[in-house]
Amino acid sequence: MKITEVLNKYPHLRAAAEGDNEEILHFFKSASMNNEKFIIRYDRSPDYFLHLKEQSEKFYVLLMLNQDMSIGGTATFLLRSHFHNGERVKMAYLADLRTSPTLYKRTRVEWRQFYQDLVKNFQQAEEFDGCKYLYTAILKDNHDAIRALTKKNSDLIYDEITNYKAVSLMARIPFIPEYKKIITANKYSIRKAVSANRERIFEFLREENLNKSFGYFFSKSEGDEFSRREQSWQDFDIESFLIVENNNGEMVGVVYPRTFSKSKKLVCEKMSWRLKLLCKFLSLFKHCKLDIGSEIKLLYLTHLEIKLSLDDASREAIFKMMIDYLYDRKITKDYHAILFINFSRRSLVKSLNRRRYVYKNTDVVLYQVMSREDYENHVNLMDLSKTGILGFEIGIA
Numbered sequence: 001m002k003i004t005e006v007l008n009k010y011p012h013l014r015a016a017a018e019g020d021n022e023e024i025l026h027f028f029k030s031a032s033m034n035n036e037k038f039i040i041r042y043d044r045s046p047d048y049f050l051h052l053k054e055q056s057e058k059f060y061v062l063l064m065l066n067q068d069m070s071i072g073g074t075a076t077f078l079l080r081s082h083f084h085n086g087e088r089v090k091m092a093y094l095a096d097l098r099t100s101p102t103l104y105k106r107t108r109v110e111w112r113q114f115y116q117d118l119v120k121n122f123q124q125a126e127e128f129d130g131c132k133y134l135y136t137a138i139l140k141d142n143h144d145a146i147r148a149l150t151k152k153n154s155d156l157i158y159d160e161i162t163n164y165k166a167v168s169l170m171a172r173i174p175f176i177p178e179y180k181k182i183i184t185a186n187k188y189s190i191r192k193a194v195s196a197n198r199e200r201i202f203e204f205l206r207e208e209n210l211n212k213s214f215g216y217f218f219s220k221s222e223g224d225e226f227s228r229r230e231q232s233w234q235d236f237d238i239e240s241f242l243i244v245e246n247n248n249g250e251m252v253g254v255v256y257p258r259t260f261s262k263s264k265k266l267v268c269e270k271m272s273w274r275l276k277l278l279c280k281f282l283s284l285f286k287h288c289k290l291d292i293g294s295e296i297k298l299l300y301l302t303h304l305e306i307k308l309s310l311d312d313a314s315r316e317a318i319f320k321m322m323i324d325y326l327y328d329r330k331i332t333k334d335y336h337a338i339l340f341i342n343f344s345r346r347s348l349v350k351s352l353n354r355r356r357y358v359y360k361n362t363d364v365v366l367y368q369v370m371s372r373e374d375y376e377n378h379v380n381l382m383d384l385s386k387t388g389i390l391g392f393e394i395g396i397a
Helices: 003-007 018-030 047-053 107-122 145-147 196-210 227-232 271-285 312-328 372-376
Strands: 014-017 039-042 056-067 071-085 085-101 133-139 156-172 188-193 242-246 252-256 265-271 298-306 337-343 357-371
Touching: 014 107, 018 039, 018 056, 018 071, 039 227, 047 071, 047 107, 047 133, 047 227, 056 107, 071 107, 085 107, 085 265, 107 156, 107 357, 133 145, 133 156, 133 372, 145 271, 156 271, 156 312, 156 372, 188 312, 196 227, 196 242, 196 252, 265 271, 271 357, 298 312, 298 372, 357 372
Parallel strands: 085 133, 298 337
Antiparallel strands: 014 056, 039 265, 056 071, 071 085, 133 357, 156 337, 156 357, 188 242, 242 252, 252 298
């Protein structure tokens, strides 16, 4: 089965091509994201497809067209390889699902019909290259979307598989003392990586992801995610990794703090007065200033892995070492926030004293999307009971 053949039934849906770049960018510019505190715009200029190549080994972008055939909505499927029970499996992640409030009504009907067709048949779709699982993320507070998508009589099932918090760490206040000192100096040390550490970092990432329910496919075989990132991420640099080791020199944690500003930006278009006050307060500690119309500069914690076999207290302490290193070395000075994902099971943020570290949590739920028939017959259900964690990074979500 080919998706292009299925799309022939829907005159207001089509696959995107590189030649659609300018029109897609224009659509994203007009599709701001709102909440009660601020309005932000997603900027993917100059090349919408550039970040998609950073996100996944393969992708498929669907365009929803208005009556005049202009773009009124997008849906992107990111195809990735993961470990599952030690084997490589391919998974599809639904991202960038955006529609204009004025999208042609007929197109909305076509999209719903096509989406049902796709969910029922994506495993046989040639473009999906043998994917076994389809999943997506929805903000926990988006009650309207969750109610609409999880109706009991729907032919599609959104089955909750796990939840996480997207954490925006905005500042460490220097004059606030710790409630409780976490003693790590005599157990662990942290340093920047050197190029010769590439294989050790790779092996550590591979081992930790093998131990997850659906870890990233860091492997020496075809489809290796680490090599893909080295080749597709702009300015990928082993020497920007941070390594945490124990007293025996064993690696117990790694992280690669980096920006994706060359391929995607968030632009602040409006702020509440409370948020403006917070930004002014944070600017007292030499954090970069945030103005209306300017980019929100974000430092993403990619490749964040802390040895799963350690107890929670040790994992939290190692994570705090990483965060303090970034602040102590002034790596954060040019950014408005550090972004990372914190899974509810094996949480890492308990060590961050709320009086000293200013951060905001956004609750997100991950759902597996499947047909009712597959769900009722228990076909390819995603089971995260092993760790409650899968390979998932906010920088490339």
